[in-house]
Amino acid sequence: MAVKVSVIVNGTRREVADLEPRLLLSDFLRDALGLTGTHVGCEHGVCGACTVLLNGDSVRSCLTLAVQANGCEITTVEGLGTPETLNVLQTQFREHHGLQCGFCTPGMLMTGEDLLRKYPFATDEEIREGLSGNLCRCTGYQNIVAAIRSAAAIRREQTQ
Amino acid sequence: MSSDRLAQPADVLRPRHVGAPIKRTEDPRLLTGRGEYTADRKPDRALHVAFRRSEQPHAKIIRIDTTAASATPGVVAVLTADSIAGDFKPVIPFSRMSSYYATPIMPLASGKVRYVGEAVVAVIATSRYLAEDAVELIEIDYEPLGAISRAGAAVASDAPLLHEEAGTNVLIAREFKKSDVDADLSAAAVRVSGRFEMTRKAPLAMEPRSYTAEYDARRSALTLYTSSNIPGIVRDALSESLGIPGNRMRVVAPDVGGSFGSKGSLYPEEMLMCIAARKLGRSLKWTADRLEDVSSSSQAFAEIVDAEMGFDSNGVAIALKADVIGDIGAYSIYPWTCGLEPVQVVSFLPGPYKIGSYRGAVRGVATCKPPTGPYRGVGRPISTFVTERLMDLGAKALGLDPLEIRRRNLVRPNEFPYRIASGIIWDKTGFIECLEAAGQTAAYDRLRAQQTEARKQGKLFGIGIASYAELTGIGSRIPAAPGMPINTGSETAKISIDSTGAITAAFGVASHGQGLETTLAQIIADDLGASFDDIRVVQGDSDAVPMSTGTYASRSAVLGGGAAKHASALLQNKIKRVASHLLEANNDDIEVSGGKAMVSGTDRFVTFKQIAKAVYSDTRTLPVDAREELTASYTYDPINGTTAAATHIAVVEIDPVTCFVHILKYVVAEDCGQIINPMIVDGQVHGGVAQGIGAALFEELVYDDDAQLLTASLVDYVIPSALEVPNMDVVHVESQSAVAGGFRGMGEGGAIGAPAAIANAIADALSPFGADVSILPMTPERIFQLIKQSKSKAEEKSR
Numbered sequence: 001m002a003v004k005v006s007v008i009v010n011g012t013r014r015e016v017a018d019l020e021p022r023l024l025l026s027d028f029l030r031d032a033l034g035l036t037g038t039h040v041g042c043e044h045g046v047c048g049a050c051t052v053l054l055n056g057d058s059v060r061s062c063l064t065l066a067v068q069a070n071g072c073e074i075t076t077v078e079g080l081g082t083p084e085t086l087n088v089l090q091t092q093f094r095e096h097h098g099l100q101c102g103f104c105t106p107g108m109l110m111t112g113e114d115l116l117r118k119y120p121f122a123t124d125e126e127i128r129e130g131l132s133g134n135l136c137r138c139t140g141y142q143n144i145v146a147a148i149r150s151a152a153a154i155r156r157e158q159t160q
Numbered sequence: 161m162s163s164d165r166l167a168q169p170a171d172v173l174r175p176r177h178v179g180a181p182i183k184r185t186e187d188p189r190l191l192t193g194r195g196e197y198t199a200d201r202k203p204d205r206a207l208h209v210a211f212r213r214s215e216q217p218h219a220k221i222i223r224i225d226t227t228a229a230s231a232t233p234g235v236v237a238v239l240t241a242d243s244i245a246g247d248f249k250p251v252i253p254f255s256r257m258s259s260y261y262a263t264p265i266m267p268l269a270s271g272k273v274r275y276v277g278e279a280v281v282a283v284i285a286t287s288r289y290l291a292e293d294a295v296e297l298i299e300i301d302y303e304p305l306g307a308i309s310r311a312g313a314a315v316a317s318d319a320p321l322l323h324e325e326a327g328t329n330v331l332i333a334r335e336f337k338k339s340d341v342d343a344d345l346s347a348a349a350v351r352v353s354g355r356f357e358m359t360r361k362a363p364l365a366m367e368p369r370s371y372t373a374e375y376d377a378r379r380s381a382l383t384l385y386t387s388s389n390i391p392g393i394v395r396d397a398l399s400e401s402l403g404i405p406g407n408r409m410r411v412v413a414p415d416v417g418g419s420f421g422s423k424g425s426l427y428p429e430e431m432l433m434c435i436a437a438r439k440l441g442r443s444l445k446w447t448a449d450r451l452e453d454v455s456s457s458s459q460a461f462a463e464i465v466d467a468e469m470g471f472d473s474n475g476v477a478i479a480l481k482a483d484v485i486g487d488i489g490a491y492s493i494y495p496w497t498c499g500l501e502p503v504q505v506v507s508f509l510p511g512p513y514k515i516g517s518y519r520g521a522v523r524g525v526a527t528c529k530p531p532t533g534p535y536r537g538v539g540r541p542i543s544t545f546v547t548e549r550l551m552d553l554g555a556k557a558l559g560l561d562p563l564e565i566r567r568r569n570l571v572r573p574n575e576f577p578y579r580i581a582s583g584i585i586w587d588k589t590g591f592i593e594c595l596e597a598a599g600q601t602a603a604y605d606r607l608r609a610q611q612t613e614a615r616k617q618g619k620l621f622g623i624g625i626a627s628y629a630e631l632t633g634i635g636s637r638i639p640a641a642p643g644m645p646i647n648t649g650s651e652t653a654k655i656s657i658d659s660t661g662a663i664t665a666a667f668g669v670a671s672h673g674q675g676l677e678t679t680l681a682q683i684i685a686d687d688l689g690a691s692f693d694d695i696r697v698v699q700g701d702s703d704a705v706p707m708s709t710g711t712y713a714s715r716s717a718v719l720g721g722g723a724a725k726h727a728s729a730l731l732q733n734k735i736k737r738v739a740s741h742l743l744e745a746n747n748d749d750i751e752v753s754g755g756k757a758m759v760s761g762t763d764r765f766v767t768f769k770q771i772a773k774a775v776y777s778d779t780r781t782l783p784v785d786a787r788e789e790l791t792a793s794y795t796y797d798p799i800n801g802t803t804a805a806a807t808h809i810a811v812v813e814i815d816p817v818t819c820f821v822h823i824l825k826y827v828v829a830e831d832c833g834q835i836i837n838p839m840i841v842d843g844q845v846h847g848g849v850a851q852g853i854g855a856a857l858f859e860e861l862v863y864d865d866d867a868q869l870l871t872a873s874l875v876d877y878v879i880p881s882a883l884e885v886p887n888m889d890v891v892h893v894e895s896q897s898a899v900a901g902g903f904r905g906m907g908e909g910g911a912i913g914a915p916a917a918i919a920n921a922i923a924d925a926l927s928p929f930g931a932d933v934s935i936l937p938m939t940p941e942r943i944f945q946l947i948k949q950s951k952s953k954a955e956e957k958s959r
Contacts, residue, residue, distance in 0.1 A: 020289065022289070023289075027288075030199075030200075034202070035193065036193070036196075036197075036199075036200035037192070037193015037194070037195075038193070039197070039366075039367070039417070040199070040447075041366045041367065041368065041417075041450070042450040042873075042874050043449050043450060044450060044873055044874065044875070046873070046874035046875060047366060047450075047874060049366060076193065077191075077192065077193035078192065078193040078194075080191075080192065081191075081192060082192055083188035083189055083191075083192050083194060084188075086188065086191060086192070090191040090192065093187070093191055094183055094184070094187040094188070094191060095183070097184070097839045097840065097842070097843045099187065099190055099191065100418075100673035100674070100675065100843055100847060101365070101366070101367070101415075101416065101417045101418040101672055101673030102186065102187075102190030102191075102195055102415065102417070102673070103197065103365075103366040103367040103417025103418060104366045104417075105190055105191060106193055109191070127882075128882040128883050129882075129883065131881070131882040132881045132882055132883050133881075134881075134882075135366060135874070135879060135881060136366065136882075137364060137365060137366050137418050137420065137847070137850075137851070137879065138366075138418055138673050138843070138847045139843060139846060139847050139850075140843075140846030140847045140848075140849055140850035140885050140888070140910075141846075141850065141881075141882040141885050142846050142885070142887050142888060143843060143846065144882070145882065
């Protein structure tokens with residue numbers, strides 16, 4: 001059996017037919033759409049590297065089937081800023097050295113975006129709680145927390 | 161903090177890049193999903209590989225039936241050891257060490273399997289999904305040969321042999337001796353001892369191992385894209401094994417998602433991918449899933465150390481004796497050998513201390529587990545754990561404060577270079593300075609007062625100190641692994657300015673998160689006098705320089721940085737010669753900075769772009785003999801290398817109900833010499849400490865008595881999350897080293913100091929119970945048992 005999946009990814013409608021129903025959303029994004037910014041770190045929903053926004057909420061794309069996303073709006077790391085114009089959160093990750101190898105980073109950014117939108121006044125403790133489903137092996141988290149704290153402050157200022 | 165660096169007049173005049181927290185060049189691509197990791201490669205019509213791995217710990221392979229798998233839709237080939245037997249030569253992890261047996265490395269298990277997770281059959285299909293489907297259909301008959309799960313069982317007289325040809329399961333044995341340790345122990349005022357253990361650990365980079373072998377039919381050439389930190393070593397090994405010259409065998413490490421050592425050895429899968437790509441004339445992809453990565457990548461620690469230390473009545477450690485048994489797993493790894501981790505334990509046990517006599521014996525024994533290999537710190541996390549526990553036990557026995565006993569034993573500034581009892585030589589490094597800086601930053605005296613108060617309230621509050629030293633940036637005189645024939649002592653930088661004026665700097669080092677594209681460019685910007693933004697650093701590509709080994713053993717800043725400095729100086733001289741023609745000035749009057757060459761004290765200058773045009777394009781400007789190609793190459797060898805050191809202080813409180821350890825404060829004072837980028841140095845310390853926290857409190861690969869891994873998922877193998885890692889205070893003691901630029905390697909240190917500091921803090925917190933900490937990780941379960949045992953002992957006594 002083959003299925004067709006139609007989604008809006010980073011603002012653009014994408015339609016792919018002839019997909020296996022068992023195809024994971026992570027593999028769909030990476031292989032069918034060529035969006036390799038979403039990384040696959042564990043394939044069992046623990047590390048969070050594959051986190052994307054599905055209709056605005058962060059989800060594990062390795063635990064989601066592509067067909068489940070049919071008709072949904074998806075944002076991946078490619079949908080944030082560009083190398084020339086990083087968005088606020090990306091800029092703060094760079095300023096605070098919130099990334100080293102960069103493998104967990106797309107997942108951290110997507111979780112961070114979700115966190116910033118839902119909890120703009122999050123304390124450090126709450127930021128750490130919010131990130132506890134995203135594993136990083138390089139940074140020791142300290143600078144990631146600082147980056148999110150700082151991005152939250154900048155966004156609060158911008159919305160005032 | 162203290163510094164013996166003197167500012168040179170030029171430092172004041174020119175903007176300096178070295179020492180500045182420059183934002184990383186790597187970040188824009190990595191923050192926007194534009195990085196390229198190995199799994200992101202998209203070669204033309206690539207096929208996908210999946211492995212059938214052994215579920216047996218130790219068994220003879222009787223029969224492999226691949227009929228059903230081969231008939232599965234989408235399957236292109238099914239390969240076994242037999243079907244590729246003529247396609248390669250086994251790779252041998254050779255060493256000149258005596259009492260060492262080198263086990264050959266084969267792409268697929270041949271004849272028998274030796275651990276659960278060893279690759280036996282490779283299926284190649286049009287998609288990963290189909291390849292994995294077919295793997296399930298392979299039938300293998302095994303004849304069990306008896307599992308060896310524990311190091312102790314491996315040396316029993318009736319133990320089955322994992323490698324019959326070796327005649328023993330002890331694959332490596334060594335001993336280091338200085339003076340009469342038994343006599344000195346007998347004469348000691350105080351003797352302390354224990355059996356210490358660090359269990360098996362997974363390095364666990366977030367990117368699983370991944371390989372893409374790309375076949376170029378036009379040249380019958382192979383390019384292996386690999387998540388490796390030693391692409392040059394992998395290239396040389398594959399070239400030899402497959403009989404392909406280096407100009408048709410290229411190995412590239414593109415963006416690599418962390419290694420911590422787990423991507424720092426040649427893997428059987430790397431061989432198989434290249435063998436199969438050549439055989440099929442197709443490009444192939446493979447990425448490990450997490451289960452495969454945890455159960456087949458090289459692992460860490462797995463050592464038990466029986467150790468005893470003797471002190472004189474002043475608290476000076478005079479003698480140290482240790483017996484180490486390392487559970488090295490089923491194979492010796494290439495190129496480091498199975499001696500790397502366990503031998504380094506006995507090499508570094510005396511640590512930064514002036515212990516007079518020493519005997520350290522080590523045996524590395526084969527068991528049915530994946531090989532141990534390099535892991536951040538290599539040997540020193542456990543040597544530091546043991547020595548620092550003994551220091552604290554000594555302090556307690558002598559009634560000394562833990563900070564004071566270290567003060568009395570560390571090598572002092574006027575005593576460098578100092579040869580410790582195991583033979584390692586420390587160059588001048590801020591041992592004492594780090595200890596004092598850590599104590600000051602942590603407000604140590606106040607912490608002790610706080611502890612007294614906390615104890616009055618019945619709280620389990622502990623303070624732990626750990627000091628250590630490590631060799632970094634080692635040159636050709638000391639091989640990175642004992643007796644290894646590969647030259648790990650030099651690195652090359654090749655810097656060129658092309659006809660557009662752009663600068664490309666090629667290196668053999670291979671960043672996997674350290675930000676070498678940034679730090680090496682910082683050095684070149686200063687020493688060449690270039691604009692930072694004009695420099696492109698190429699690294700991690702075996703085609704970039706003729707010979708390279710990669711990034712490991714805290715060497716890249718020292719060796720890559722040293723090569724960058726020298727090559728920059730050579731190229732700057734060429735620039736000056738051209739500029740002196742163009743500006744009609746003396747060579748000596750030309751100053752180069754910011755991408756311009758100018759006549760000192762004037763406003764006359766030419767840009768690198770103008771210089772490049774004059775040399776390469778505008779043939780009328782310069783005489784023929786002045787049109788020297790704007791390139792320079794330098795291979796730097798620091799000969800001995802240098803030292804790095806730190807003191808860590810951890811403050812913990814243990815919840816008596818849940819037995820969870822909360823880290824209240826964490827201080828690191830470290831000496832990595834001249835800092836290239838303070839932002840990156842702090843990041844390395846943070847990450848290293850976080851891994852050390854994992855080793856101290858959470859991470860353990862549990863194998864049962866049948867050598868089956870019980871913790872193969874990230875649910876069961878727990879690494880620290882944002883909730884378990886505290887904010888850290890990091891201070892720097894920048895004492896200049898003797899190598900080019902005054903750098904010291906520093907990427908590993910965090911992971912060396914943290915397990916010991918936390919272990920000491922836990923022991924201190926539990927001291928009201930008289931409990932000792934001798935095994936890591938100290939999980940809540942282990943702490944619960946310690947408290948329970950201590951309580952029942954106390955009850956027995958009171959009866």
